[in-house]
Amino acid sequence: AQKVTQAQTEISVVEKEDVTLDCVYETRDTTYYLFWYKQPPSGELVFLIRRNSFDEQNEISGRYSWNFQKSTSSFNFTITASQVVDSAVYFCALSDLVNNNDMRFGAGTRLTVKP
Amino acid sequence: KAGVTQTPRYLIKTRGQQVTLSCSPISGHRSVSWYQQTPGQGLQFLFEYFSETQRNKGNFPGRFSGRQFSNSRSEMNVSTLELGDSALYLCASSQPTGTTNEKLFFGSGTQLSVL
Numbered sequence: 001a002q003k004v005t006q007a008q009t010e011i012s013v014v015e016k017e018d019v020t021l022d023c024v025y026e027t028r029d030t031t032y033y034l035f036w037y038k039q040p041p042s043g044e045l046v047f048l049i050r051r052n053s054f055d056e057q058n059e060i061s062g063r064y065s066w067n068f069q070k071s072t073s074s075f076n077f078t079i080t081a082s083q084v085v086d087s088a089v090y091f092c093a094l095s096d097l098v099n100n101n102d103m104r105f106g107a108g109t110r111l112t113v114k115p
Numbered sequence: 116k117a118g119v120t121q122t123p124r125y126l127i128k129t130r131g132q133q134v135t136l137s138c139s140p141i142s143g144h145r146s147v148s149w150y151q152q153t154p155g156q157g158l159q160f161l162f163e164y165f166s167e168t169q170r171n172k173g174n175f176p177g178r179f180s181g182r183q184f185s186n187s188r189s190e191m192n193v194s195t196l197e198l199g200d201s202a203l204y205l206c207a208s209s210q211p212t213g214t215t216n217e218k219l220f221f222g223s224g225t226q227l228s229v230l
Binding site: 035037043044045047093101102103104107 | 118119146148157158159160163170171173203205207209218219220221222223224226
């Protein structure tokens with residue numbers, strides 16, 4: 001069975017602080033996708049990244065970076081120099097390679113960035 | 116390019132009624148997926164439609180159904196509403212590439228309240 005755990009329910013930081021959102025997953029599949037989505041107050045989920053299990057290379061996109069470690073089944077997300085606009089709920093998700101619209105989401109981490 | 120459009124934005128129904136929600140995907144996207152989001156269960160996959168055919172289905176009772184039209188627009192229907200069906204229903208579209216889908220683009224959702 002597939003499962004995603006986001007142990008941090010809520011995180012509050014002050015603007016310009018760095019913050020890391022944790023994600024731990026479980027799957028019996030040897031190939032799979034991992035995702036991060038952002039859900040602002042407006043409700044829609046905004047895609048941030050998709051990573052397949054073949055590629056453990058870390059990725060950086062502006063202030064965002066992701067650390068994928070298969071050995072610990074983790075896919076953590078770091079925001080550098082956080083901004084108020086980063087305040088949202090962030091979801092980590094897992095899917096297999098074929099039916100990857102059927103994603104297993106974690107419970108989400110609510111990030112609040114204070115000015 | 117217009118995003119994923121869901122209507123209505125808010126809906127209030129009473130137990131026992133049925134409801135139909137609508138989703139217009141991004142132009143050119145042929146796959147539409149539906150998710151239910153509740154505070155207790157989080158985000159859960161309902162089903163996916165591609166080329167007017169249900170391609171994948173989550174673990175929901177038969178009261179939840181959907182369809183897709185030739186223009187890729189999709190509707191989902193919930194019959195005999197229960198209080199527990201109160202949720203944010205999110206629709207997502209994607210442009211499949213081979214057997215694996217591209218990233219999902221989500222709408223803002225329909226907030227359904229069952230009284």
